[in-house]
Amino acid sequence: MKSYLKLTILILIVTFTSCQDVVDIEVQTAPSRLVIEASLDWEKGTLGNEQTIKLSTSKPYFDTTKNLGVIGASVKVTNDSNGDEFIFTDQNNGNYITTEFVPIINQSYTLEVIYNEENYTATETLMSVVDNVELSQSREDGSDDEALEIKTSFNDPEAEENFYLLKFNERGDLFSTFINVKDEFINGNEVSIIYEKEDDKDSNTFVFEPGDVVDVEVLGISEAYYDFIGILIAQSEGVGLFGTTPVSLKGNCVNLTNPDNYANGYFRLTEVVKKTYTFK
Template identity: 60%
Template sequence: MRNYIKITVLLLVLSISCTDVVDVDVQEAPTRLVIQASLDWEKGTMGNEQMVKLRNSTEFFDTTSNTEVTGASVSVTNDTSGEEFIFTDQNNGEYITTEFVPVLNQSYTLEVVHNGETYSAQETLMPVTEITDLYQDREDGFDNEELELHVEFTDPVDEENFYLFKFQRQGDLLPEFEVGYDEFVNGNEIDWWYEQEEDEDTDKIEVLVPGDVVAIEMYGISEAYYDYMDILIDQIGGVGIFSATPVSVKGNCVNLTTPDNYAHGYFRLTEVNKASYTFE
């Protein structure tokens, strides 16, 4: 009986405290340049049309500031041939080229000049193997009663390969990202499966059902980008009471003029498979 009373009192205290207004001091951070430079060569295309996006970071609760960065100079150079590709300012934070020449396993250097400072990053264009099959099943997921999507491919032999997967169900606001590498499955056929689960916080049913359409993107990525995305994905999912506190994750864009004024974002070059699957 005493235990019952203690629990009741505790619940009463918690319910009362939840009605209090709590002022939270959010730590301020300096405004930084954000570089979104994802040069992706979709299989079966020329890969000549590419875009780099620039914006300024803002405070957490700021939804009114204009963050688009215009007037910058943006270029990407093939490190072997020296060929330079100029990205033209569209006056909306986007910089576009239609002349890019993608070469697999080739190193490229990004240069962004903004406000008298030069930012630089280097990355290699990584290939990706073909998707050999897409199918649905109910046997391999966390819940053997729910549908899951299977993506099959054969990992190349005698080389390290790192993968980024992007899944987005039609109608969902945000995609889901997953990363993987071939440390224990090098050279084998790989069955990568994707499953939606019930949201434990809202009890909202989000499982995959017949009629759902899921867009799939499978990227070949560098080890450095794998490490970067692995941390980001972990932090996106880390919202529970026992989760680690999110921290600022630095990309590969270095400020050559003022090193302490580093940029957020990442310069990546990848080959990508794109596909769509409709559940039956």
């Protein structure tokens, strides 16, 4: 009988009270950078031909102006084996769209973005994902034996090294929860990942109740993206009492024209399973 791994993810938010004094804090500023959101996700059961890449520019943290998308850029993705080029058409709102992309598992692709006469590029491989994802509910495996939790289960392939990204989003929640998993210690076994929430009125977070609907995505990702998203998840959780100060996180998009003016964001290609679960 194969063993399985249980990972419990809790949303824990600590609230601190403070005085009402107003404190002016000078924060560091950085030059505006191109932000490339190039996530080409091939959902199982679809052609995967419709893909969108989003371009924008970074802005100061406390800047409340609307973050306008970048227009006028040139965006294409090339199949590194046969040279097929997929042109992403400018929609004049920061979105660049193609309806002709051809996804091929384990194929390497190169992204090219030309903006303000500077050439940005990145190379990534389209990774596969398992096709036996099952969702269920329980109250027994999380930290609170009275709270509902959702369990995502699948069998990890034994013959290969695999990296996964799981995304959980309850309908109505503003933010999603992400979990990155590698099969270093679970290779070839059944994997069971538990997602549970706790009540916190300050953050408008509540335990799951019957009738709640959760969208779940399981993505197959590269090792490089696993490392990148792991750091991003850790930074998004904030700096603890003994944590290190977050540093600028660079993706895989390189500026060939001016290396110091690198872009933020990441070019990834993944196969993804999407499922929805309604609590009973």
